[in-house]
Amino acid sequence: MPTLAEQHCSACHGEAARLTPEQIDQLLPALPKWQIVERGGIMQLQRSFTFRNFAQALDFTNRVGELAESQGHHPAITTEWGKATVTWWTHKIRGLHHNDFIMAARTDEVVHANV
Numbered sequence: 001m002p003t004l005a006e007q008h009c010s011a012c013h014g015e016a017a018r019l020t021p022e023q024i025d026q027l028l029p030a031l032p033k034w035q036i037v038e039r040g041g042i043m044q045l046q047r048s049f050t051f052r053n054f055a056q057a058l059d060f061t062n063r064v065g066e067l068a069e070s071q072g073h074h075p076a077i078t079t080e081w082g083k084a085t086v087t088w089w090t091h092k093i094r095g096l097h098h099n100d101f102i103m104a105a106r107t108d109e110v111v112h113a114n115v
């Protein structure tokens with residue numbers, strides 16, 4: 001079974017089902033540094049990354065942006081001096097899809113590649 005980071009996003013249509021709480025509970029242990037947040041009734045996956053300065057946070061942000069473009073699945077990113085917060089969810093289903101867990105795992109790999 002490929003790890004989350006080895007998987008590729010699937011095309012997600014508007015009728016795709018959101019992950020159930022049970023499915024989320026099964027997937028979350030693979031992402032120990034990520035947390036589930038709820039905003040406006042929408043479940044999201046979020047993690048903050050710390051860096052030595054703004055330039056490193058911005059470089060990471062751009063690398064995550066390239067990843068998002070390559071997979072056609074995009075996060076919200078808040079970039080600050082020494083910190084970047086990445087939030088994944090699937091807009092068209094207003095919730096969490098398996099794709100969001102894949103992208104969170106791939107985001108963790110970006111930061112390792114970054115250092």
Ligand SMILES: C[C@H](O)[C@H](O)[C@H]1CNC2=NC(N)=NC(=O)C2=N1
Binds near residue numbers: 073074075089091092
């Ligand atoms: C047309 C375009 O492919 C779609 O709007 C994609 C773009 N990136 C996306 N990213 C996320 N996180 N959710 C989406 O529903 C989504 N849809």
